[in-house]
Amino acid sequence: MCAPVCGDGIRAGDEICDAGTENVAPGYANTYGACRTTCTLGPRCGDGVVAPAHEACDDPLHATYYTQNPTSSDCKPTCEKASYCGDGVIDSDWGEQCDNTTAENVGGYGGCNPDCTLVTYWGDGIVQKSDGEECDAGPLNGHGANCTLSCKIPQVGASRPRFSCVTAAPNSLKPQYH
Secondary structure (H helix, E strand, O other): OOOOOOOOOOOOOOOOOOOHHHOEOOOOHHHOOOEEOOOOEOOOOOOOOOOOOOOOOOOOOOEOOEOOOOOOOOEOOOOOEOEOOOOOOOOHHHOOOOOOOOOOOOOOOOOEOOOOOEOOOOOOOOOOHHHOOOOOOHHHOOOOOOOOOOOOOOOOOOOOOOEEOOOOOHHHOOOEEO
């Protein structure tokens, strides 16, 4: 009967891994995710021990993709902190419409609410009289809809420049003059 030989590149017997000449001796800096010369796995995502140079967290039993608590220790299966409203990344799969970071998600006209939903803005098709809008025809504002781009009813007899629509984020809507 043949006994397994660690380092021959063939995983056999009780070897967890065997990368042959690529096996790395324990203690070397480059052992993360590698097979050791003992044919056991080196530090890696999912082993339950945080390797700070490679991982923000490591919890193989309670993987979480999204959390409501930004200070939680929730961890993705990829050893990254779980996403949350306020991390600066729009996670539309979790219902976020915007995300400008916790410090910037403060609401205000055209901004992002603390719950990562959009605040009203010019051209959203909803008249916000409390914000000074007189009308709001959505994308038709300024295009013969009897509502200017700034959601005001045009003055009778006022000359009106011609506009073309520009697709942009709500905070950066700027008309193109012809």
